[in-house]
Amino acid sequence: MPSDCAIGIHDLSCATTEFVLPHATLAGHNGTEIGKYHVGIGQQSMSVPAADEDVVTMGAAAAAPIVARHGADRIRTVVFATESSIDQAKSAGVYVHSLLGLPSATRVVELKQACYGGTAALQFAIGLVLRDRRQQVLVVASDISKYDLDSPGESTQGAAAVAMLVAADPALVRIEEPSGLFTVDVMDFWRPNYRDAALVDGEESITVYLQAVESAWKDYTEQGGRSLDEFTAFCYHQPFTKMAYKAHRHLLNTCGYDTDESRIGRAVERTTAYNRVIGNSYTASAYLGLAALLDQADDLAGRPVGFLSYGSGSVAEFFAGTVAPGYREHLRTSAHREAIDRRRTLDYAAYRELHERSLPTDGGDHPVPQQTTGAFRLAALRGHKRIYERR
Numbered sequence: 125m126p127s128d129c130a131i132g133i134h135d136l137s138c139a140t141t142e143f144v145l146p147h148a149t150l151a152g153h154n155g156t157e158i159g160k161y162h163v164g165i166g167q168q169s170m171s172v173p174a175a176d177e178d179v180v181t182m183g184a185a186a187a188a189p190i191v192a193r194h195g196a197d198r199i200r201t202v203v204f205a206t207e208s209s210i211d212q213a214k215s216a217g218v219y220v221h222s223l224l225g226l227p228s229a230t231r232v233v234e235l236k237q238a239c240y241g242g243t244a245a246l247q248f249a250i251g252l253v254l255r256d257r258r259q260q261v262l263v264v265a266s267d268i269s270k271y272d273l274d275s276p277g278e279s280t281q282g283a284a285a286v287a288m289l290v291a292a293d294p295a296l297v298r299i300e301e302p303s304g305l306f307t308v309d310v311m312d313f314w315r316p317n318y319r320d321a322a323l324v325d326g327e328e329s330i331t332v333y334l335q336a337v338e339s340a341w342k343d344y345t346e347q348g349g350r351s352l353d354e355f356t357a358f359c360y361h362q363p364f365t366k367m368a369y370k371a372h373r374h375l376l377n378t379c380g381y382d383t384d385e386s387r388i389g390r391a392v393e394r395t396t397a398y399n400r401v402i403g404n405s406y407t408a409s410a411y412l413g414l415a416a417l418l419d420q421a422d423d424l425a426g427r428p429v430g431f432l433s434y435g436s437g438s439v440a441e442f443f444a445g446t447v448a449p450g451y452r453e454h455l456r457t458s459a460h461r462e463a464i465d466r467r468r469t470l471d472y473a474a475y476r477e478l479h480e481r482s483l484p485t486d487g488g489d490h491p492v493p494q495q496t497t498g499a500f501r502l503a504a505l506r507g508h509k510r511i512y513e514r515r
């Protein structure tokens with residue numbers, strides 16, 4: 125695509141939670157050999173939301189710096205992607221729209237297809253900008269990954285939000301055509317409406333993720349996509365960082381290459397730095413991978429990056445983006461490091477108490493304990509309504 129008609133990610137901003145649980149603490153509780161967490165699944169720690177945090181507060185925290193930098197004049201659409209929705213009817217995006225003071229002449233909607241929702245939002249945003257290149261779309265992908273205590277999934281929890289401003293002539297990454305697509309009806313991971321924590325068939329979920337990589341790549345090549353050798357790095361959905369290595373190894377095998385470990389490392393390692401300490405953030409995960417890559421790699425200007433988005437159930441998409449010239453001037457590297465480093469470390473008992481906590485459902489007036497120190501918080505539940513405040 126010629127650069128004068130490029131559309132893609134103009135700004136990218138990440139946020140995470142108030143608290144963090146080191147995997148060493150979880151291992152201390154359940155007797156797991158720490159190597160299984162640090163090496164086996166590639167996780168060091170996981171973000172844990174405070175009582176007064178949810179997908180809205182994280183999403184607003186991620187998006188606020190974008191609005192502060194670019195203003196809201198050209199934003200006419202907000203797409204909020206999540207699978208940790210707070211309401212069956214109202215979009216979490218409307219709360220974010222309100223917290224950020226966006227203009228009323230905006231369309232706002234929430235999207236869902238497990239961890240794939242963030243990519244759906246990005247692609248739909250590109251379609252809108254293609255129709256009117258003056259407009260910008262604010263994409264917010266925000267999720268809390270929660271599994272039952274003492275279940276195998278517990279070590280793959282986490283929480284984060286990524287906000288992306290999608291625009292013509294983007295400063296960070298130009299998203300390309302074509303995409304490789306794949307959908308199959310499978311029950312590898314799901315969360316019925318009556319449950320807080322997800323259900324998962326762990327082994328099956330890894331198998332079908334790998335099948336989805338292969339199938340989305342096959343469609344990508346049939347649609348006339350780039351060859352594997354052209355890519356400088358690959359941003360995979362990372363439920364745990366080791367999954368990116370498994371996925372890339374599988375892709376290399378599918379394409380008839382040797383599974384040379386150093387080649388796999390070069391392709392994915394730089395994308396894992398944030399996910400390794402934040403954990404699974406569902407819709408945000410692949411874009412946390414992109415943030416980590418851009419924030420720490422040598423100059424990638426002009427280099428193609430591959431994206432593989434996987435959402436259980438399942439839908440997958442493979443697509444390419446080319447890093448824009450001068451992108452480094454627009455990064456938020458120190459803010460991302462600060463969001464990770466400022467988290468306060470929980471002991472096991474405090475983590476368990478937060479995990480077991482659920483919001484009252486009686487419709488009464490319930491202030492929410494003030495635990496966060498960030499810009500946005502869930503202040504109360506009143507008459508079945510969530511009351512948010514901006515500090």
Ligand code: CAA
Pocket residue numbers: 157158159160161163164165239276277278279280312313324325326327329330333361362363364367404406434435436
């Ligand atoms: N030192 C080093 N490595 C060790 C070790 C040690 N002491 N002990 C074990 N390991 C390794 C194992 O060999 C294994 O490695 P391989 O996968 O390379 O064989 C790895 O650690 C994990 O060990 P197990 O498979 O025994 O771990 P488990 O039974 O606890 O399950 C899990 C792991 C399936 C990921 C589980 O945590 C889970 O169900 N998580 C949620 C589901 C999930 O994340 N699925 C991913 C695909 S689905 C998706 O991507 C969508 C999504 O976001 C959910």
